[in-house]
Amino acid sequence: MLTFRKASEGDIPEIVSFTMDTWDWGDYIPEVIGRWVAEGRAYVAVLEGHIAAVAAMKLVGKSAYLQGLRVKPELRGRGIGEAMTRFLLDETRRAGASVATLLVAEWNTPSHGLVKKVGFKERMVIYGGRPAGGGTGRCLSGLEAYEAVAEALGRTRGYACLPDEPWVCTAVTPWDLLSRGRPCVGDALYVGRFSFGAAQGDPQTDVTSVDPSGYKQRYASHVLYAVEL
Incomplete structure (x- = not known):
């Protein structure tokens, strides 16, 4: 069963282990995850006792920005990214936000499909x-x-x-x-x-x-x- 919770300091090594080589040039997540955890804005999805995905949420007034969604490579294609995004949207509602936003690189076709599926609309480049x-x-x-x-x-x-x-x-x-x-x-x-x-x-x-x-x-x-x- 997939569960969600805030990330803790003890989660950092496991998160770093599957976010080091997301793209050819690497990834920025290993550089910022410690700060995100300390600020209380990082969340993880847990499957069978292991971290399946990570993402973060930052509140700015009545808005929330979602960032850094990464799913463990061997678990991609199983709906975990969508489930994580829906969980974060629920978190933003509980926090009192009235709008949530995120950025998707123009070349990242799978992520465009995911965010549109959960209700996001394009606003600007x-x-x-x-x-x-x-x-x-x-x-x-x-x-x-x-x-x-x-x-x-x-x-x-x-x-x-x-x-x-x-x-x-x-x-x-x-x-x-x-x-x-x-x-x-x-x-x-x-x-x-x-x-x-x-x-x-x-x-x-x-x-x-x-x-x-x-x-x-x-x-x-x-x-x-x-x-x-």
């Missing part, structure tokens, strides 16, 4: 990578900062990535962004490591954006999906 760099632009404060962010969110229907965690993308308020970074105007409005236009920021650091330009190294583009709870 998010681009990520290392920016080309350039000037920092003019930074805003006070009412000007709030109005600029509110206007930008109006154009994205309320979706953005977090300034301090640019791969966490969900439905946010202006205050969610302003509490995490200061908005600046360069080629476009950007807050921390997320841009409402072309990529901007430190060329040595990952950023995300809603426009594919401005990168010296752009990774796979991702579809942002959302479901109302």
Whole structure:
């Protein structure tokens, strides 16, 4: 029987063992799972006493972002990923969230099918990578900062990535962004490591954006999906 629970520190070695070589280049899960467990945002699916899958959930106000779903290779194709996703959606409801989001790389056809099956709808495309760099632009404060962010969110229907965690993308308020970074105007409005236009920021650091330009190294583009709870 498949059961679900929060991940514990003792689960980390087993999680790392089946997430090291997810793709040709490896995976980021081994680097972040310790932090996710410490923050209480990692969950595991357990089958016959062993971890079958792992995933995480981050709450941002009334929104929840689901990330890092990985199923043990020998157990794929048995519906465990779908069951894990449905469990996390139940967790987001219990936590009081009104919307859940996640990112799926455009090339990942199986994951697109999975998230659509459980009710997620496409909202926008998010681009990520290392920016080309350039000037920092003019930074805003006070009412000007709030109005600029509110206007930008109006154009994205309320979706953005977090300034301090640019791969966490969900439905946010202006205050969610302003509490995490200061908005600046360069080629476009950007807050921390997320841009409402072309990529901007430190060329040595990952950023995300809603426009594919401005990168010296752009990774796979991702579809942002959302479901109302």
